Every structure is written in structure tokens, then in C-alpha cells.
Amino acid sequence: MKDKRVVVTGGAGFIGSHLVQELLRLGNEVVVIDTLLRGNKLPSEVMKQIEFHKTDVTNFEEMLRLTKGADIIYHFAAILGVDIVADNPIETMETEVNGMQSVANAAIENGIESIIYASTSGIYGHVAMESSVNEEILVDPRTSYAMAKRYNEIYLASLHEEKGIDSVALRFFNIYGVRQDNRMVIPRFIEQAAAGRPLTVYGTGKQTRDFTYVSDAVKASILLAEDVKGFEIYNIANEREKTIGELAVEIKELMNSSSEITFIDAPKKRYDYEVGRRYGSSEKLFAQTGYKPDTELKEGLTALLEMSK
Numbered sequence: 001m002k003d004k005r006v007v008v009t010g011g012a013g014f015i016g017s018h019l020v021q022e023l024l025r026l027g028n029e030v031v032v033i034d035t036l037l038r039g040n041k042l043p044s045e046v047m048k049q050i051e052f053h054k055t056d057v058t059n060f061e062e063m064l065r066l067t068k069g070a071d072i073i074y075h076f077a078a079i080l081g082v083d084i085v086a087d088n089p090i091e092t093m094e095t096e097v098n099g100m101q102s103v104a105n106a107a108i109e110n111g112i113e114s115i116i117y118a119s120t121s122g123i124y125g126h127v128a129m130e131s132s133v134n135e136e137i138l139v140d141p142r143t144s145y146a147m148a149k150r151y152n153e154i155y156l157a158s159l160h161e162e163k164g165i166d167s168v169a170l171r172f173f174n175i176y177g178v179r180q181d182n183r184m185v186i187p188r189f190i191e192q193a194a195a196g197r198p199l200t201v202y203g204t205g206k207q208t209r210d211f212t213y214v215s216d217a218v219k220a221s222i223l224l225a226e227d228v229k230g231f232e233i234y235n236i237a238n239e240r241e242k243t244i245g246e247l248a249v250e251i252k253e254l255m256n257s258s259s260e261i262t263f264i265d266a267p268k269k270r271y272d273y274e275v276g277r278r279y280g281s282s283e284k285l286f287a288q289t290g291y292k293p294d295t296e297l298k299e300g301l302t303a304l305l306e307m308s309k
């Protein structure tokens with residue numbers, strides 16, 4: 001992608017900030033809309049090269065004004081983090097549902113080509129028990145966050161039918177990398193290991209996740225924006241299953257930490273998030289773009305630790 005005017009909502013967040021950097025590198029104009037709920041993760045030299053607006057995505061009038069002249073909208077603004085979502089289910093859903101309404105209506109009125117939406121692998125809920133999940137499988141969203149994401153996918157599909165808007169939903173599988181904060185497991189383990197505190201694993205540690213490196217996720221997000229037709233859903237997954245127990249050991253070893261690894265019961269409110277097994281297939285992404293996330297966990301963690309120094 002080159003010479004486009006691209007709006008990124010949530011562009012000051014973890015994934016958004018990496019996406020913004022890459023869009024700039026490729027020669028695009030970037031407009032970021034973010035309330036800075038988690039602070040500003042955009043480096044200061046990047047701030048100088050973009051148009052930044054501290055604005056809430058649910059504010060339709062502002063979205064209409066700020067998206068004028070844009071070619072593409074990446075809609076990444078969201079409330080996330082298991083504990084935050086579990087404590088604020090209504091706010092989470094309102095940000096998702098009202099945010100999408102305002103983004104979509106602004107896109108329709110301003111004649112914007114396409115919307116690239118950050119959905120989640122959380123939509124699969126507890127279904128990934130036998131094998132890796134693909135986009136065809138019946139989903140099982142159980143949390144306010146996952147239900148709102150699924151609602152937005154359906155909404156985007158209907159917008160294509162009714163208004164001709166082209167869009168893509170990206171189902172991200174545990175993205176990690178530099179600038180992620182400790183709402184997520186990898187930065188939390190790194191923080192614990194650095195402080196010499198125990199790495200706290202919920203449950204048996206045998207639950208699996210599919211950890212996808214942030215630059216891979218950004219690459220996929222940009223490739224998929226090249227040719228958006230109709231409405232399509234894509235998994236953005238590394239396709240490798242890792243247990244949380246193995247992850248703790250790997251981080252401890254890479255950091256030469258003497259921290260213990262302890263296993264504790266997950267708080268009750270986390271029940272619907274504590275899925276036994278989850279890993280994804282990126283075959284559909286590969287078929288469309290010829291690319292799928294390929295950074296091994298060890299390689300990604302090493303890069304992350306190096307950049308965090």
C-alpha cells in the first residue's frame with residue numbers, strides 16, 4: 001500500500017502504533033484517532049509525521065469530519081484485557097458497537113473504499129478443542145468483548161449487502177511484541193521475571209495459545225487491505241500451539257531469571273476467557289496473500305527482549 005490516506009482508530013495502542021509506523025514507511029499519509037486510554041504508544045518521531053486526534057470513535061460527527069478524504073479506515077480502537085473487560089462489560093460493548101456504527105456511517109457518507117476491522121480469535125470461545133480453527137467453524141463467543149466483535153463482523157457483512165461497503169475482519173491470535181502492556185500474559189511474565197518475582201500461571205499451565213508476532217500481524221493487515229472485496233474474515237495466527245507453562249519456561253530461560261513458576265487458580269470472573277486450547281489456521285490468509293505469520297515464538301521473544309532494553 002502506498003500513497004493512500006489511511007485513518008487508524010486505536011492507532012496509539014499496541015498493534016495500532018506498529019501499523020502506523022509501517023504505513024508511514026510504505027509512503028502513506030496517516031491520521032490517528034485515539035482517546036489515549038492506555039497512554040500514547042506512538043514514538044515521538046512518529047507523532048511528528050502523522051495527523052493525530054484525541055477523539056472518541058463513538059463520536060459520529062467527529063468521525064465524519066476526520067475521515068473526509070480517507071481511502072481506508074483501520075478500525076482498531078477497543079477496550080481489551082481480560083480483567084478490564086470482565087469488570088466493564090457494558091463499556092466494552094458500547095465502544096465496540098457504537099464505535100463501529102460511527103466508523104461505518106462515516107465511511108458510507110465519505111465514500112471510503114474499505115474498512116479493515118480488528119476482530120479477535122476470542123470469538124471461537126471454547127470450540128478449538130480438537131484442532132486448529134479456521135474461519136468456517138461455528139463460533140462460540142461468550143464474553144461481552146467477543147460477542148460485540150462477532151456482532152460487528154455480522155454488521156460489516158450486512159453493510160456490504162445493503163450499502164456496498166467492502167471490509168475485512170482480522171481475527172488476531174494473541175499478538176505480542178514491544179510496547180504491549182501488562183494486561184497481556186507475555187509482558188506480565190517478562191515483568192515478573194525481571195523483578196525476580198514468581199511467574200504466575202493460571203490453572204495447570206497446559207492451556208494453549210497461538211502467539212503471533214506483531215510485525216507479522218501488521219504485514220498481514222496491510223497485505224489484506226490491497227484487494228478488499230465484499231466482506232471477508234481472516235485468521236491472523238502463527239499456527240503453532242504453545243502451552244502457557246511452556247511460555248513461562250521459555251521467558252524465564254531467555255531472561256536468565258531465577259524466578260519460580262507458580263500455578264494459581266484463575267479468578268472466577270476469568271472463567272469464560274480461560275479456554276483450554278486455541279490455535280488458528282492462517283490458510284485462508286495464505287491463499288489470499290501468499291503470506292502467513294512465520295516468526296517463531298523464541299525469535300519473537302528474543303527480538304522483544306532486545307528492543308525492551
Ligand SMILES: NC(=O)c1ccc[n+]([C@@H]2O[C@H](COP(=O)([O-])OP(=O)(O)OC[C@H]3O[C@@H](n4cnc5c(N)ncnc54)[C@H](O)[C@@H]3O)[C@@H](O)[C@H]2O)c1
Binds near residue numbers: 010
Ligand atoms: N493484542 C492482541 O493480542 C489482540 C488480540 C485480538 C484482537 N485484538 C484487537 O486488536 C485491536 C488493537 O489491540 P491492541 O492490543 O493494540 O490494544 P490497545 O489497548 O493497546 O489499543 C487499543 C487502542 O484503542 C484506544 N481506544 C479505546 N477506546 C477508544 C475509543 N472509544 N475511541 C478512540 N480510541 C479508543 C485506546 O486508547 C488504545 O490506544 C483491538 O481492536 C483489539 O480488540 C488484539
